[in-house]
Every structure is written in structure tokens, then in C-alpha cells.
Amino acid sequence: MSPKLTVLLVIFSLHCRMTLASDPDPVQDYCIPNTKSGTGKTTRLIVPPCKNSSEATTDDFVFSGIKSIGNFSDTGLAAITVSPAIFPGLNTLGMSFVRADLKVGGFNPPHFHPRATEIAYVVQGRVYSGFVDSTNRVFARVILQGEVMVFPRGLVHFLMNVGEAPATIFGSLNSQNPGMQKIPTAIFGSGIKDELLEKAFGLSPKQIGMMRRKFVPKGLR
Structure with missing residues (x-):
């Protein structure tokens, strides 16, 4: 195989990988899931066939579930995540959204979304917000009402x-x-052996146990 052909194949494979890394483009105006098709309700990964477009209504494209605050966790965070599972009009459009409320001092611990870039808009309050890039450089500041911050995918x-x-x-x-x-949950609640965690973080068995109790829900311990 010639060097030029090899380079072309590499570029093509990278392009395919990048293309498959994001949601596919829709091939029609919209796709309201037909939950009566016998395939079960919409989930994150299994979506029933589309309804006929004549069966779609305005209500399919309006969602009222984020008018109120959700239930608060121990971290002072109440988050309502909206996906096609509860908002049919989003299906195949390649997007989802979340309302997050924070008590004074409340926080959303370090986390990431493997398949999405996120834009956070402050409706009210003062929020210390940031992300860490792959060189471990942190980009963070306090963002105020009306300001937005973007968190790159992954x-x-x-x-x-x-x-x-x-x-x-x-x-x-x-x-x-x-x-x-x-x-915290991925590290201490995923079943990684304590011995490895002790070596990786320089923690004692007692400290590992404390971290599990502090950061991992009871059902995952």
C-alpha cells in the first residue's frame, strides 16, 4: 500500500470516528415516539418507532416539568434532567437539558458527560463554575445571573x-x-479494589471507607 493511500485511510477512519461520536442528524422534521407500538416506553437507549406526523400535537413539543424545583440531594443540589424519555419532542433532535438548583453552599461535584458539550446559563445567583482540560489546567470563575459558561465534551x-x-x-x-x-461515585462506588485506591490516592483503608460513606449512595456501597 502506498504511503499516500495509507494517509487517506487514516484520515477517513478518524473522520468516521468523529462522526460517530455525536448524535446522528435527523432524517425528518421530528420523531415523536409511539409508546403504544408494543416496544415499551422511551428510555435513554431504546426508542419506539415514530408516530405518524398527523398524530403529533403541540403538546408533544411543550414541557412544563422544570417550572418547579426538584428534590435536593445531600450536596444541596436539585437537578431535573430532561430527555426524550419524558419530553417526546426532543427525540432525534440531538439535545437534552437540565434545571439545577443549588442551596447556599450547595454544589454539583466534579463530573463529565462523555457524549455532550454543555452550556450552563445562570438564571439567578452566584456560581463558582469551571472545567479541567486534558493538561490538568483549570478554567474557573464565579459566573453571575445572565452569564453562561461552556463545558467541552468529555x-x-x-x-x-x-x-x-x-x-x-x-x-x-x-x-x-x-x-x-x-x-467521586465513579471512583469509590464502581467496585475498584481498595488496595488500588489506597495506592493511587495514598489513603488508608479507614479513609477509603469514609470516602465511600461520604460520596456513594447507600445502594452502591
Whole structure:
């Protein structure tokens, strides 16, 4: 094989890899899942066939579920994630979104979305927000009401309310199934052997146990 052909094949394979890394473009105006088709309800990965376009209604494209605050976690975060599973009009459009409310001092721990870039818009409050790139450089600052910050796909990012009042953030992601891994849970709740964690972080068995209790939900310990 000639060097020129080899280079072309490499470029082609990289292009395919990049193309497959994001949601596919829709091939029609919209696709409202037909949950009565016998395939079950819409999930993150299994989507029923589309309804006939004549069966779609305006209600399929309107969502009211983020008007109220969700349930708060131990970190002072209440997040409502909206995907095609609960908002049919999003299906095949390559996007999802989230409403996040933070109590004073509340935070969203370092996490990342393997399949989506996110834009966070501050509806109210003062939020310390940032991400870490692949050279371990942190980009962070306090963002205020009306400001936005972008978190590139796959990079670890975080949020913390540093104001004196509750904060509300609206996040938009360019995938209908962005995925999310919270770093503390991924490390201490995934079943990695304690011996490795002790060596990697210089922690004692007692400290590992403490980290599991602090960051991992009871059902995952």
C-alpha cells in the first residue's frame, strides 16, 4: 500500500470516528415516539418507532416539568434532567437539558458527560463554575445571573453556589443521551479494589471507607 493511500485511510477512519461520536442528524422534521407500538416506553437507549406526523400535537413539543424545583440531594443540589424519555419532542433532535438548583453552599461535584458539550446559563445567583482540560489546567470563575459558561465534551466540570441566596442554572447539552459520570461515585462506588485506591490516592483503608460513606449512595456501597 502506498504511503499516500495509507494517509487517506487514516484520515477517513478518524473522520468516521468523529462522526460517530455525536448524535446522528435527523432524517425528518421530528420523531415523536409511539409508546403504544408494543416496544415499551422511551428510555435513554431504546426508542419506539415514530408516530405518524398527523398524530403529533403541540403538546408533544411543550414541557412544563422544570417550572418547579426538584428534590435536593445531600450536596444541596436539585437537578431535573430532561430527555426524550419524558419530553417526546426532543427525540432525534440531538439535545437534552437540565434545571439545577443549588442551596447556599450547595454544589454539583466534579463530573463529565462523555457524549455532550454543555452550556450552563445562570438564571439567578452566584456560581463558582469551571472545567479541567486534558493538561490538568483549570478554567474557573464565579459566573453571575445572565452569564453562561461552556463545558467541552468529555471534560470534568463542576458548580458551587458561592452566593448568599439560592442559585438556579439551566444547562443545555448537544446529545439526547449525554451520559454522566460523577468522579467521586465513579471512583469509590464502581467496585475498584481498595488496595488500588489506597495506592493511587495514598489513603488508608479507614479513609477509603469514609470516602465511600461520604460520596456513594447507600445502594452502591
